Amino acid sequence: MAHSGxxxxxxxxxxxxxxxxxxxxxxxxxxxVSGFWLTWYYFGYSPxxxxxxxxxxxxxxxxxxxxxxxxxxxxxLLPVVTNIILIDVFYRIAIDALLVxxxxxxxxxxxxxxxxxxxxxxxxxxxxxVFPAQPxxxxxxxGKYALRALVIATPAVFTYWVANYNNRLPTPIDxxxxxxxxxxxxxxxxxALADIFFERNRAFMCVFKRRDGSYEQHHFEVxxxxxxxxxxxxxxxxxxxxxxxxxxxxxxxxxxxxKFVKSTEETKLILRRRx
Numbered sequence: 182m183a184h185s186g187x188x189x190x191x192x193x194x195x196x197x198x199x200x201x202x203x204x205x206x207x208x209x210x211x212x213x214v215s216g217f218w219l220t221w222y223y224f225g226y227s228p229x230x231x232x233x234x235x236x237x238x239x240x241x242x243x244x245x246x247x248x249x250x251x252x253x254x255x256x257x258l259l260p261v262v263t264n265i266i267l268i269d270v271f272y273r274i275a276i277d278a279l280l281v282x283x284x285x286x287x288x289x290x291x292x293x294x295x296x297x298x299x300x301x302x303x304x305x306x307x308x309x310x311v312f313p314a315q316p317x318x319x320x321x322x323x324g325k326y327a328l329r330a331l332v333i334a335t336p337a338v339f340t341y342w343v344a345n346y347n348n349r350l351p352t353p354i355d356x357x358x359x360x361x362x363x364x365x366x367x368x369x370x371x372x373a374l375a376d377i378f379f380e381r382n383r384a385f386m387c388v389f390k391r392r393d394g395s396y397e398q399h400h401f402e403v404x405x406x407x408x409x410x411x412x413x414x415x416x417x418x419x420x421x422x423x424x425x426x427x428x429x430x431x432x433x434x435x436x437x438x439x440k441f442v443k444s445t446e447e448t449k450l451i452l453r454r455r456x
Contacts, residue, residue, distance in 0.1 A: 200225030216272035237261060245292075252299070255292045262286050350384035352403045353430055354410070358452035365446055377452060386416050399423065410437060 202225050206218045214222075224231050238261060244254025262285050269279040293300065317325070360374045376390040379401060387401035400413040400420075410428045414420035426439015426448070433454040441448055 200231050217274055220268060220272045220274065234261070251292060252296050255289045255296075258285070259289045259293070262289060348382060348384060351381060352379065353405060354403060354428060354435055355379045355381040357455040358435055359455050361451045361453050362449075363451075364449045365444075374450075376455070383416075387412055403428070410439070 200221050202222055203218075206214060206222070211219075224234070238258065241254045241258035241261065244250040244257065262282055265282045266279065266286060268274060269282055356379060358377045358379070360376060363374065373391050373393075374389055375392045378386075378388040378390070380386040380388065385400050385402060387399045389397040389399065391397070398416045400416045400418070401410065403410050408427050408429065410424070410426055411422065412424040413422050421442065423442050424437075424439055426437055428438075429436040435452040435454070437448070437450040437452065439448060440446070
């Protein structure tokens with residue numbers, strides 16, 4: 182029953198009845214899209230990837246149909262089905278799909294228990310039969326473990342630095358801001374702006390969202406002592422300066438005063454923090 186149910190979902194991937202996207206869901210802001218539709222869009226974005234996953238599941242299902250290939254089919258499908266269960270649970274996919282995946286998982290584990298001895302030999306007791314262990318001195322053993330620890334620690338330290346120091350350089354104005362008013366009223370001075378994003382998770386990145394729905398990435402820097410804000414055309418590369426002015430921050434309101442390059446007049450923007 183589990184095998185039949187899983188094959189139904191697999192064929193749905195290949196026949197186009199699964200991972201289909203609704204236009205109404207595409208129209209929503211990403212923050213309002215449910216985990217279910219995020220998953221559907223992710224897997225449906227690339228037909229090649231979705232079909233590949235489906236073909237792997239079909240291949241595993243075919244291997245389960247023959248006694249001689251049952252073990253390899255179970256080993257192929259177990260990580261795939263486990264991943265499906267995790268997606269179903271954490272992205273809140275339909276409960277019927279989760280139940281089918283759980284039944285399939287238990288069936289695969291049951292099959293693998295019959296091959297417990299062979300699996301223990303392959304993955305544990307006989308894994309070094311091709312390259313048997315050689316006697317080592319204490320210093321060599323210590324060196325091996327030190328190298329292993331270094332292999333684990335180095336990426337961890339590097340990625341921590343990237344996440345907390347390279348990618349992030351927090352400023353007081355970080356966040357999403359809605360443009361409440363702009364004076365004078367013309368496109369060159371920011372009247373065409375709907376929102377401004379000072380990205381916390383991308384150091385120096387500022388994004389303009391215009392009223393026509395387009396987005397522009399820029400580079401920004403603030404001087405917290407002088408309360409100045411400068412924005413350049415290109416993120417990280419800077420390029421031409423497009424805004425130079427000061428800011429005033431109070432609670433959920435941000436006031437910007439300065440000049441856009443295309444304007445000779447001073448611009449005053451009032452922004453409200455978006456929730």
